Structures are given as structure tokens and as C-alpha cells.
Amino acid sequence: MKNQRLGVFSGMGMVIANMIGAGVFLSTGFMMAQDMNAGHILLAWFVGMLIAMTGAKAYSGLVRLVPQSGGEYRFLSALIHPALGYFAGWASLLIGFSAPIAISAMAAGAFAGTLHSEVNITLIAVLVILALTAAHAVGMRISITAQNSLVAVKIILLVGFIVAGLIFGNNAWPEWTPPNTSEEFPLGSFMRNLFYIAFAFSGWNAAIYAASEFKNPKRDVPRAMVLGCLIVGILYLFVNWIFVANLTPEQATIVFTYETDRITLGHLIMQNILGDTGAACMSIFAIIAFISSASAMTFLGPRVYAAMAEDGFLPRVLKGKEGKPPVGAVLLQGAISLLLVLVYQLQEALSSVGAILTLFSALTVFSLFWICFRRREYPRPAPLVLIAGALFFMISAVMLYFGFTGSLTLNLWVGISVLAALTGYRVAKRKMACRAEQNSEHGLSYSTDP
Numbered sequence: 001m002k003n004q005r006l007g008v009f010s011g012m013g014m015v016i017a018n019m020i021g022a023g024v025f026l027s028t029g030f031m032m033a034q035d036m037n038a039g040h041i042l043l044a045w046f047v048g049m050l051i052a053m054t055g056a057k058a059y060s061g062l063v064r065l066v067p068q069s070g071g072e073y074r075f076l077s078a079l080i081h082p083a084l085g086y087f088a089g090w091a092s093l094l095i096g097f098s099a100p101i102a103i104s105a106m107a108a109g110a111f112a113g114t115l116h117s118e119v120n121i122t123l124i125a126v127l128v129i130l131a132l133t134a135a136h137a138v139g140m141r142i143s144i145t146a147q148n149s150l151v152a153v154k155i156i157l158l159v160g161f162i163v164a165g166l167i168f169g170n171n172a173w174p175e176w177t178p179p180n181t182s183e184e185f186p187l188g189s190f191m192r193n194l195f196y197i198a199f200a201f202s203g204w205n206a207a208i209y210a211a212s213e214f215k216n217p218k219r220d221v222p223r224a225m226v227l228g229c230l231i232v233g234i235l236y237l238f239v240n241w242i243f244v245a246n247l248t249p250e251q252a253t254i255v256f257t258y259e260t261d262r263i264t265l266g267h268l269i270m271q272n273i274l275g276d277t278g279a280a281c282m283s284i285f286a287i288i289a290f291i292s293s294a295s296a297m298t299f300l301g302p303r304v305y306a307a308m309a310e311d312g313f314l315p316r317v318l319k320g321k322e323g324k325p326p327v328g329a330v331l332l333q334g335a336i337s338l339l340l341v342l343v344y345q346l347q348e349a350l351s352s353v354g355a356i357l358t359l360f361s362a363l364t365v366f367s368l369f370w371i372c373f374r375r376r377e378y379p380r381p382a383p384l385v386l387i388a389g390a391l392f393f394m395i396s397a398v399m400l401y402f403g404f405t406g407s408l409t410l411n412l413w414v415g416i417s418v419l420a421a422l423t424g425y426r427v428a429k430r431k432m433a434c435r436a437e438q439n440s441e442h443g444l445s446y447s448t449d450p
Contacts, residue, residue: 006210006220007215007220008224009224010147011206011207011221011225011228012224012227012231013151013228013296014147014206014210014224014228014299014300015206015224015225015228015229016151016154016231017154017206017292017296018202018203018204018297018300020232020235020289020292020293021200021289021290022107022258022289022290023197023199023200024240025239025264025266026196026265027193027197027200028045028240028243028252029243029253029254029255030256031044032244032252033178033179033252033253034178034180035178036190036193038176038244038245041240042240042244044197047194047197048197048233049233049237051201051392051395051396052201052229052233053226053229053230053233054389054391054395055205055361055392056205056222056225056226057389058365058388058392059205059365060221060222060226061389062208062365062367063208063217063221065079067218067221068217069210069211069213069303070089070209070307070308071205071208071303071304072092072360072363073086073089075208075364075367076363076364079370079375079378080366080367082311082425084363086313086424086428087422089304089307090421090424092301092304093304093305096301096304096357097300097301097333098336098340100294101294101298101301101337102125102337102340104290104293104294105125105290105291105294105337106121106122106125107290108124108125108290109123109125109128111262111283112124114283115284122341122342126338126341128291129294129338132298132334133298133330133333135295135298136298137325137330137334139325140213140324140325147295147296147299150295153288153292154288154289157281157284157285158235158285158289161239162239164278165238165242165246166238168273169245170245171245172245174244174245191398191399192403195355195403198399199357200236201229201236202357203296204228204229205361206300207220208221209300209301209303210299212303239266243265243269246272247269251268262283262286266285267279267283301329301333302320302325302329302332303329305326306320306326309326309329312432312435313432318332355400355404358396361392362392362396362397362400365392365393365396368385368389369390
């Protein structure tokens, strides 16, 4: 039987599934309630799309240099240093995939609770994780089919929301002003709010994590990232136009009670257009969106851990076989996600996830310039890739400056993560060296270099 391989459309599906979640239906509410007017908000979303597109273009250059699964772990390990890649790998395991899967599963359960008051949110979350773990561990054909189907339904529902908003909603330029209005451009607020947008756009690089499983990774992965990111960016601009044209800052403050009421800006719009039926449709969309996002992360995350296992940084049982899912890694991630669902004490830590994802993406893009001066054995990236990488890195650096100077929690979280990752790296290298010494005594060869 021929191995199932991924193509451009499956890659685009991964990107779209990872990107579209609750973030786009909440972020604008926080901005409207501060000091950003409609023009500032739409500009911020356009800048967010620009950042994601430049990141996708820069990553396309990286995947042509290193066309292997593993994402930031693989790029940073190969192009800069294995310790930095190890840090990115552990961040993927705990922050990039397992924790968001738990949050998405809980959110799906919570929105199911808006449809029926007697729903057990935790039970729904557990069932979602178990079902997705099983689907992505059984085989590639079932895994890809399930993922593509969820993405198709998600896009249809989102396009339906946009069409309903444009036809039945207001399309005149909004006249409202933010509560803290000012004649000057709110630069600090603008840059800090880009983290909300960065989180909403996170996932534009999804296809790189499974690069080895594409038919032609050097061609298909870049196309999947750029096209998927462009589609989502355009949809996001339409969605946010509907929000700023049809809601006021007073109405948008509903996002501050999202954790208890599970009401998004989309619910307000659909309630106004179609009444309770519209609000119920919005909840159904949210449930599918969260399950789709959790599904994509359940598929992609284990590819990082499998790559780390191949390099000796994780147990060999987590490695996958050619053309088959890395079952051990899928089960490990599912177990961690289930544990996080049951304890669910993550919100304060996850408030910094957008910044941490931006940090690792910026470091990965920096490797494009690192190889130009320090790793001459690699071919020089194309000029357009370097230009996109420079834009992405500079914008990310400005965002991180405002983030680190304005949040003690972010500094502590990153500091603790760095210390834990470096400690783990030293321990892993020591074990690999001991194993190599033992193997050499028995006449076997073993490399400690990833």
C-alpha cells in the first residue's frame, strides 16, 4: 500500500485550522475598549497580516534549506545551535501545542454549554482530546481526512458569518470614538495590542512541523504557508470590518466576561441579525473552530517530539515510522493535554503565549541572516526571503520591546522557561554522552551530535 503523503491543500488546511480560533472574535473588543479607533484597529489587523505574510515568506526560505519535520526545533538546531533548538522543542511541547489543545478542548466544551445548560464541560474536553488522539494515531489516511473535513466546515461557517454581516449589517464608516480618545497616534497601545493579533494569526507556520511528510516539501510547504496565511488574513479583515462597523466600544466590553459567559463579538453580531438562532449558530461555529484547531495541533505537535527523539533528546519510542504517524508522540501529547484539562490552571501563564511564540519565530527568522555570515556551507537565501525576514524580525523586535518593558510576568515566564530548558539540555547531552561511551565499549558507534 502506498504511503499517504501531504500536498498543498492539506498543508493549507493545517495553516487555516491553526490560525482561525476565538482570537479574531475577541481581540478587537479589547482594542475598542481602550484608545484605538476603527481606523487604528483595521490598520493593526492589516499590520498583523503583513507580519504573518513576511514570516511565512521567510520560513519558506528556511524550509528550502532544511526540508524536514520539526519546525523551529529543527531549524534552530541545524542552523544556529542544538541548545536553542531544544528550548524551542520544549516550548512546543508545553506551550505551543499541549496547552492550546487543552484550552481549545475546554473552550469547545464551554460553548457546548451555551447550547445546553447541563453539559459537563470537562467531560466534553476529555472526549474531544481522546477522539482526536485516536484519530491521529490510527493512520495517516484517517488523520488527513478528519483534518481536511473539519477545515472545510470551519471555512464554510466563517464565510457564512461574513456574508450575513455584509448583507444584513451596517457598512457605513463607524462614528464611535474609543473611551480614551486622543489626537495622537496611540503607539504604545497599538504595539501591545499586536500581541492579541499575533496570537490570532499564530499558526501561519503550521505546515513546517510535518515538512518531511509532504510529497515535495521544498515546493508544497512554502505554498501552503503563504496561500493559507493570505486566505485567513483576508477573512480576518472582513470579520473585523463587520465588528467595527456594527458595534460600539460599550457593546465590545462583553469580551471582558468571555471566560464566564462565552459570548464573543460574533455572538453579538449574529444575535442582532438572526436573534437566538444566530447566536446558537455562532456557538456551533466556535465548537467546530476549537475542535479543528485542536485537531491540527494534535497532528502537528508530535512531529516535533518525534524529531527530538530521532536526535536523542527524547526516548526513542516517540519516533515515527516512514509514512505513519508517530504514535508514541501522539499519545504523549494527548496525555499531557488531558492532564492540563484536569488541572486547568494555565490562564496567567498563557497570557504571555503570544509573546513567546513571537520570540521563537523571530529567532528562527534570524537564522536566515546567521547562515549568511556564519554558516557558509548553506546556500544564501533569495533576496525576497531576506527582505521578508528583515521586516518580520524588526517588527517582532519592536513588539517584544513593548511586551518585555510592560510586563513583569512575561519576563519571569521567559526567564524560568530558559533556565528549565538549558538545564534539561545539559542533562540530555550528559545522558547521550554516557550512552555513546557505553556503546563504544561494546564496539558500537553512536553520535551525540543532533
